[in-house]
Each structure stands twice: as C-alpha cells, then as structure tokens.
Amino acid sequence: MDLISEDRISSMGSMEKLRFVLEGVKSGNIVVLEGGLTSEEQMKLIELTMTEVDEEFPGIEMTGYPTKRGFLNMRRKTRLTVIGPAKIMRTMKKEKDLISALISAV
Amino acid sequence: MGVSTEVPHETRRAVRRGGVIIDLKSKLLQNPDSHPRHNPTSRAERAKAKLKLDVVDTPGLATKIDFHEFMAYGLEEEEAKRRAKEATEGVIDAIKWLDDIDGVVLVMDSTEDPYTQTNIVLIGNMEARGTTVIIAANKVDLPDATPQRIMNAFPQHPVIPISALKGENMEALYEEMAKRFG
Numbered sequence: 486m487d488l489i490s491e492d493r494i495s496s497m498g499s500m501e502k503l504r505f506v507l508e509g510v511k512s513g514n515i516v517v518l519e520g521g522l523t524s525e526e527q528m529k530l531i532e533l534t535m536t537e538v539d540e541e542f543p544g545i546e547m548t549g550y551p552t553k554r555g556f557l558n559m560r561r562k563t564r565l566t567v568i569g570p571a572k573i574m575r576t577m578k579k580e581k582d583l584i585s586a587l588i589s590a591v
Numbered sequence: 592m593g594v595s596t597e598v599p600h601e602t603r604r605a606v607r608r609g610g611v612i613i614d615l616k617s618k619l620l621q622n623p624d625s626h627p628r629h630n631p632t633s634r635a636e637r638a639k640a641k642l643k644l645d646v647v648d649t650p651g652l653a654t655k656i657d658f659h660e661f662m663a664y665g666l667e668e669e670e671a672k673r674r675a676k677e678a679t680e681g682v683i684d685a686i687k688w689l690d691d692i693d694g695v696v697l698v699m700d701s702t703e704d705p706y707t708q709t710n711i712v713l714i715g716n717m718e719a720r721g722t723t724v725i726i727a728a729n730k731v732d733l734p735d736a737t738p739q740r741i742m743n744a745f746p747q748h749p750v751i752p753i754s755a756l757k758g759e760n761m762e763a764l765y766e767e768m769a770k771r772f773g
Contacts, residue, residue, distance in 0.1 A: 523715075523719075524711070524712050524714075524715025524716050524718075524719060525715075525716060525719060527708070527712045527715075528686060528689075528712050528713070528716050531652065531653075531654055531682065531686065531709070531712065532682075532683055532686045534654060534655075535656070535679040535680075535682045535683050536679070536683065538655075538656055538675070538679045540658065540672065543655045543656060543657035543658075544653070544654050544655025544656055544657070545654050545655060546654060546655065546708075547654055547708050548708050549708075551711070551715075552715070571654065571655035571657070579706065
C-alpha cells in the first residue's frame, strides 16, 4: 500500500498525478492519496484506466470522502481518495467517516 | 434506444437520435386540470410543454471491466474478451460525450446501492460543469426497489421513480425533462 502525502502530489500536474496513481495500481499497490482527487480527476482516471484494461488488468476500485466547501464556499476542498487494483479488491465500502477495503489473495 | 439484456455492458456504443420531441402541450390542453403544476394558462409552463431534444444514449460508466464476467453469462472466452474490449471503448466514448451535452438523465437501479463511486464521480462532474441532472430511479416494479434511498443520497437533484420495463411513471419523467431542460 502506498500512502501518498498531499505535498507529493500537489507538485504534480493533473495528468502526471493520474499516471503516477495508475502505475502504482497496475503494479498491484493500493494507493491512498492524502488530499484526494477532484471528481474531474477521478473521471479522467476512469478514462485513462479504460485505455489500459486488458486480460491481466481489469481495472480499478476507487472510493473517497466527498469534497468539502472551502472558504466562502468558493473552493472545493478534496479529501482522501483510495484507489486499488480491481483484481485484488473484493469490496470497498464507505460509511460517513470510514472506508473499509476487503482484499483477496492474488 | 439501446438493447436491454441481462448481460452487462450491452450498450457499448453511444447512440444519438436527433430531433426527439417531448410534447406534453396537447395532452395538457385536452385535460387542463390533470396536473395543477401544468395549468395551460401559464405561459411559462406552455413554453416548456413542448421540447425538442437531441438524445444520446451512452454506455454506463465503470471503473473495471473483467471479461470473466461475460463468461458467467455463457459467452465463449474469445467473445467475452471482444465484448470487454468494446465495453472499455464504450466507457471512454461515454466520458467524451459529457463534454458536449446540456443535461443528463442518469438512470440508476433502485434495487442497488446508489453510493457507487461512478455515480458520485459522474454527479460531481455534472455539478462542476453546471449541467442539469435528472435521476431516473429505475426498476421500481421490483419488490426490493427503494427509490427513496436514491433520493436520500442525492437530495440536490430531482429523482423520478420509474419502471422502464413496464413504462410506469414515464410521463412524470418527460414532464421533469421538459421543465428542467426547456
């Protein structure tokens, strides 16, 4: 499991960030991003994932906490996002303040 | 517009149909008391009672597509792999269409948990773009359907319970489309 600090990903461009995440997941890691991805970035990640799907890599599981409104409701603050290989993640369940992942042996 | 079967990802290409007309006006004029919200004396309501749309039926979004899932429905391995490949292209196609639409009717299964990440991502995207979203809570003909769960999950958007299979409550969906997209 890779726990990525917000500082690490904030220095990356959007596409660089998504490639970094997808490479980690394709290597079999669960990637946890402090600071998370925006819904636009998550949509781009889904699109990027679909270009990489093959017989060995069926895709990803992803969940996260919803964005929070920032100062004067002007800026959305993203929060933690968890992304993992669909092949090993049996389920990911989210409750209000808790994300649980059930992992199966490869 | 698309074919519906038990096999997942049956719609693997976006289908566009231009000039679809929702005409609620004639019905309302025939029976003006049928719905108080659509009194034909209201000019604004009359204007919204007829709506011309270009409709795009897109494949559903997914974060994973495993060809083994298709084999569980009796498809041969090669056919399953071909379908999986087409399904991935369909998801990309659907995402690209989001750049070019004015409103979304998001069809959700009322018997399933609405808090899927694809639903959350899609609605988050539409909200960020300022695109109108109507949620059609489908399959209300099934005994375990709970459209209220969808209403609770996404209270910021209108949710219309329907059964596409039985044609139940489709008028309400068309009325909402005419009201929101007009």
